[in-house]
Amino acid sequence: MTTLDLTTDAVTLTEQLVNIESVSLEEQAIADAVEQALRGLGHLEVVRRGNNIVARTDLGRAERVVIAGHLDTVPVNDNLPARREQTAEGDLLHGLGTCDMKSGDAVILRIAATVPEPNRDITFIFYDAEEIAAVHNGLGKLAQSDPELIAGDFAILMEPSNAGIEAGCQGTLRVEVRTTGERAHTARAWRGVNAIHKAGAVLRRLEDYEPRKPVIDGLEYHEGLNAVFVRGGVAGNVLPDECVVEVNYRFAPDYSEADAEAFVRDFFDGYDVTLTDSAPGALPGLDRPAAKDFLAVVGRDAAPKFGWTDVARFSALGVPAVNFGPGDPLLAHKQEEHVPVADIERCEDVLRKWLTA
């Protein structure tokens, strides 16, 4: 088993974590290494559930903050082991998971090791299976099995955000909008009804859609309503009797899932609409005291998070949460994934300042 050295710097630690391959559902080795390192620290209570590890201080502080990162990666794509590069813009660390999100995990481990008496109680969470179907998600499982273990006043998820704050997240749902017709031979088309032609009005309605851009806690979100699939057709000489447009709605966190579904059903009024998938957004919660202090230490304006992340799982438990981690989210899941060394250092500095001020 790899032994992690928590006395080394966060960049070297990121490299060590990257070199423990941990594609989703194969996180045992990295979870073992993280658990062993945390148990060696003494000042933390450590609990393991499967390949999920929770480590907590219990100093009776007025506030408790949660800092979480996932341990898994998307599949290897000829991008291991980690490799450092010096560039004119600064040093980079290349490799699978450098950005999404083992650099964030390394920062958490460094804070865990070097801030034994923080000004707020801290719950550190390392979890598995974030990159695959939600049913496997380790944070989701902990929220079910041990909600009190991951509770807190404010949460930070180490999702890549260029070492700035991306607050909350937008929700996402999918519907199928179905038009129906009546089959007929195309040589006698007047005997049938073409369901694909009827979908034209559905697509035109989407093209005319104007996104909502609500401002929440000073952040401007930006919704989206998009056809992601369209399918229809029976044979090259048959009028199609069904056409399905699959639509993805990304909604700002002032809408609940029910609000979002109601909006979409109203938008497609007159059509057969089937909900196929839904996940709530997360409010930024920047009005909480712990969040305000954190913002002040970060020293940059927070941005809204447009994509869905696991911050929504904290939000569902009543814990406001933000994304804050090293690296560019647009590099996640790409073969050329990498992270600026400066982002790792900055994230560690910010967290240490905030937790020791």
Next chain:
Amino acid sequence: MTTLDLTTDAVTLTEQLVNIESVSLEEQAIADAVEQALRGLGHLEVVRRGNNIVARTDLGRAERVVIAGHLDTVPVNDNLPARREQTAEGDLLHGLGTCDMKSGDAVILRIAATVPEPNRDITFIFYDAEEIAAVHNGLGKLAQSDPELIAGDFAILMEPSNAGIEAGCQGTLRVEVRTTGERAHTARAWRGVNAIHKAGAVLRRLEDYEPRKPVIDGLEYHEGLNAVFVRGGVAGNVLPDECVVEVNYRFAPDYSEADAEAFVRDFFDGYDVTLTDSAPGALPGLDRPAAKDFLAVVGRDAAPKFGWTDVARFSALGVPAVNFGPGDPLLAHKQEEHVPVADIERCEDVLRKWLTA
């Protein structure tokens, strides 16, 4: 080998032909039986090419007419052997090929056997592989290899037409109309362009299409322009960068294939249009003397043929052609395929009267 009895009535002969299974590309047994029966007649010159058989009188008449039928069927669907049924509306013969088109073949065989000295020279054609891809079509192969063998002043194709005349046929072509966009994550849709949304205008244009209905030789054709397939989509969270609408144009026989293509390209002006398939229509040719006489004997108004049939192959050789056969074309390819006995008898009577008047 089954020996066909050409002295029996056409209904019994249909039954015999139906019971020789002859799914496309497996026509050898039925072709052997038909060839043997024709060679036994003495007054016909018989030529065989593969499983295609041509039998001709050569009496030096002023006109030559062609009467053709295909020998193959679509796959067996638990609808063999043939079965007779008496109903209040008249006797029926059930089974695969009863309608499409072994009853027509039986009528041809009866005329061949019983009209040794017709008032017009006759070319009887039995061909294979009509029900599958055009490349296999026996009539198409004969048109290539022996055009003089199938030439004539007028042709009758025994396609089911309820024992009436369906004249000429409409042409058919297919195009792909393609819209393109730019991929982006659906959570940041403003960074991309949704190609499926752009297809909405294509479909709306199709919905607003008004078909041409030109009158040719007194027959009103009826065109059609229909989306038969639509496809697009990359993933549930990605703006699609391509959408393809496959469109089938059925055009009246006053349009050439080039006219039809030009119409479609003009109709979809501004879009990327790719021609994928094209087959010409066939003019009805009802002004020909042989056709006029035939119409008079049939004694009913001719109707236009909307679907594409092999009459277009004759038309391409300069031979005007009509569809005239027992049975309802809407029953072709259905498990419950059947033919009214009265249709078979009527078709035989009409042809005999016309050829012996």
